[in-house]
Amino acid sequence: MSAQIETTSNSGLSEDEVLRQIEQAVLDHRLPPGTKLKEVQLANLFGVKRGLIRKVLTRLAHSRLVDQTPNRGATVAKPSVKEGQDLFATRRVIESAILETLSARVDAGMIRHLRKLLASEQNAYRRGNSEKALALSVDFHRQLASLAGNSVLDEYLNDIIRRTPLVILTHLGDDDQNRCRNQEHAAIVDALEQGNAKKAVKVMNRHLLHIESKIRHKPETAHADLATLLRPQSERASA
Amino acid sequence: MSAQIETTSNSGLSEDEVLRQIEQAVLDHRLPPGTKLKEVQLANLFGVKRGLIRKVLTRLAHSRLVDQTPNRGATVAKPSVKEGQDLFATRRVIESAILETLSARVDAGMIRHLRKLLASEQNAYRRGNSEKALALSVDFHRQLASLAGNSVLDEYLNDIIRRTPLVILTHLGDDDQNRCRNQEHAAIVDALEQGNAKKAVKVMNRHLLHIESKIRHKPETAHADLATLLRPQSERASA
DNA sequence: TGATAAATTATTGTTAACAATTTTAATATC
DNA sequence: GATATTAAAATTGTTAACAATAATTTATCA
Structure with a gap:
């Protein structure tokens, strides 16, 4: 369990800051789905009282980033396949609406801003700085929403963005193939610049579907071979 | 302040139940925007300890139904005009997506269910049972979402539905003109039955725009007439 | 009489202690 | 050695008390 620790030794963090740091740890793939979040441990890590942690966990549970079970504590959420599919489908709806809204109000300054972001993102990819690239990819989507101006x-x-890693890590794994494709970000900005909302929306849908289409029920092994199952473990490994 | 009290005298309510009741009071227009929510008073009303109320208020604040200010407590939220406009615009996006999703999977059983709901709603309007009609109108929208099957x-x-009354009460007042028009609900179900998603979406947009279009900045009196302002109060009243 | 300061009350924020439940470790039994 | 039982430790849930802050009331002064 490795939530980032940023704290001053004599005074703890605010509730909002603890919340933010846990959210960021989820977003950075540092907190895998299913991770147990123990109150006393977190309180020690962040240098705060347990009461504050309980408040933060309540809020995280309310946002569905965390599953809270009575008397058993909190774990990082593990969305089902259906939830994952629903989340991505909804993401397509929201991101499309954002692009349509933005397209109607976009100006040269905004395009410049987005292009700067794209350049940083490409640079991070080129340098192989995976963490940085991930953060900038996420920020690209956030900036679209921010520029669109509908709070x-x-x-x-932002809610969806926070939950997306849970779906990916639960069902697909931490693999570069399951991240944003940078060239599609560029195509979206191009379309916005051309005032072509339809095209922007189309690229965005493709962008999201490249991940979404992989989220599905894993077929059960229909009829497990009993002989294989009953073989001793050591023999099984070499089979 | 009149949150509904449903409690057993010897044991208080659960956290979720207190949350639900406060949310319902907002939805029923019983808790006007700006209402002060005092912890000790709520605790007494619901027969619970103050700690539980604090948790509930945290959750309500996280959902933006409540504004919490440090050391000053919680009040029922008063969304700005911009927030109100953004909320309705987003509502149109979400409700349209729901209808599109539902249209692709609707069956005769679902139509029957919706028609029953419409009948109850019409009945409540006919009898002049305003509270009941409001509740059924809200439920209509909820059922569409539920039947669409995207969690x-x-x-x-549901989040938007909970917040909508705050916008309406803050900016438009508690007036039947600012409620759902029942015949539009019927038209939506007709369109769904005909497999006409486009039509359903169109009616829904009109349905929401009839309220949304009234949410705007009230024009300031540009240049107050000084003579009028300085006239004694008694003379002013008759002018 | 109105404005300001001081006192009192009400309310929110925090805490450590204790209760209740779950998990883990140790011990006993077969 | 495997399983069941018991004990201990860890963790979560709750509470009342107290601290801190804001709101209201009362007293004082010009």
Whole structure:
């Protein structure tokens, strides 16, 4: 369990800051789904009282980033396949709406801003700085929402962004293939610059579907071979 | 302050139940925006300890139903005009997506279910039972989301539904003109039955725009007439 | 009489202690 | 050695008390 620790030794963090840091740890793939979040441990890590941690966990559970079970504590959420599919489908709806809204109000300054972001993102990829690239990819989507100027869509997109890693890590694993494709970000900005909302939306849908289409029920092994199952463990490993 | 009290005298309510009741009071227009929510008072009303109320208020604040200010307590939220506009615009996005999703999977049983709901709603309007009609109108929207089967869209719609009264009461007042028009609900179900998603979406947009279009900045009186302002109060009243 | 300061009350914020439940480790039994 | 039982430790849930802050009331002064 490795939530980032940023704390001053004599005074603990605020509730909001603890919340933010745990959210960021999820986003950075540092907190895998299923991770047990123990109150006393977190309180010690962040240099705060347990009461504050309990408040933070309540909020995280309310946002569905955390599963809380009575008397058993909190774990990082593990969304089902259906939830994962629903989340991505909803993400397509929200991101499309953001692009349509943004397309109607985009100006040269905004395009410049987005292009700068893209350049940083490409640079991070080129240097092989995986963490940085991930953060900038995420920020690209956030910036679209922010520039679109609808605070409710912004809010929901940020909610979705926070939950997306849980789906990916639970069902697909931490693999570069399951991340944003940078060239599609560029194509979205191009379309926005051309005032072509339809095209932007189309690229965005493709962008999300490249991950979404991989989220499915894993077929059960229909009829497990009993002989294989009953063989001693050491023999099984070499089979 | 009149949150509904449903409690057993010897044992208080669960956290979830207190949350639900406060949410319902907002939805029923019983808790106007700006209402002060005092912890000790709520604890007494619901027969619970103050700690539980604090948890509930945290959750309500996280959902933006409540504004919490440090050392000053919690009040029922008063969304700005912009937030109100953003919320309705987002509502149109979400409800449209729900209808599109539902249209692709609707069956005769679902139509029957919706028609029953419509009948109850019409009945309540006919009898002049305003509270009941409001509840059934809200439920209509919820049922569309539930039948559509995307849990994330469902979640967001419910969030929006909880926040909508705050916008309406803050900016438009508690007036039947600011409620759902029942015949539009019927038209939506007709369109769904005909497999006409486009039509359903169109009616829904009109349905929401009839309220949304009234949410705007009230024009400031540009240049107050000094003579009028300085006139004694009694003379002013008759002018 | 109105404005300001001081006192009192009400409310929110925090805490450590204890209760309740779960998990882990140790011990006993077969 | 495997399983069951018991004990101990860890963790979560709750609470009342107290601290800190804000709101209201009362007293004082010009």
